[in-house]
Amino acid sequence: GAVVSQHPSWVICKSGTSVKIECRSLDFQATTMFWYRQFPKQSLMLMATSNEGSKATYEQGVEKDKFLINHASLTLSTLTVTSAHPEDSSFYICSAPPVPGTEAFFGQGTRLTVV
């Protein structure tokens, strides 16, 4: 099956700093990847759609200048949380479809804690 890997699995950073999360498709190329955020005991909320070679599409209410997305290659998308604050602490999950328009597979998620 298709494998999507995130790195790191967890990260702790100080308030005001930036942190980068990587999402890689290990055995397929992904022109599109999706970034979700999940707060404890809640569901997943789509943040943005990452498009290889073009700008990301952000969902309403998501600050594009705070959550920078770069889809640098067909196997890598990065999410950078800039000037992180404690309220940004959350579980960030990416997904990617092996074939455009088909089922997307999820990464294992990244637990971000801002102190």
Next chain:
Amino acid sequence: TQLLEQSPQFLSIQEGENLTVYCNSSSVFSSLQWYRQEPGEGPVLLVTVVTGGEVKKLKRLTFQFGDARKDSSLHITAAQPGDTGLYLCAVSGGTSYGKLTFGQGTILTVHP
């Protein structure tokens, strides 16, 4: 307004009991997916239902898609502690199949 209304939000039962989780909407969907997520991990797809009235079985799990394709249910028979987790229904949005909108989720705890 939530696109998908999932209930119940929490479910705590004893091993061996049966349970049903519901996912309802006023919208019609071409397909609907059910996921299971364990703490600290990403969701894993259990099933995709496509046809109105469709019933799919996965061992002790039975998934049903409503005739009008507006609602779905997940029934677990003889629940086991290993079934514990967060169950999510989801639908795809726009032209991208992988872009998902999730229900609120059901946290299931099965006690031995």
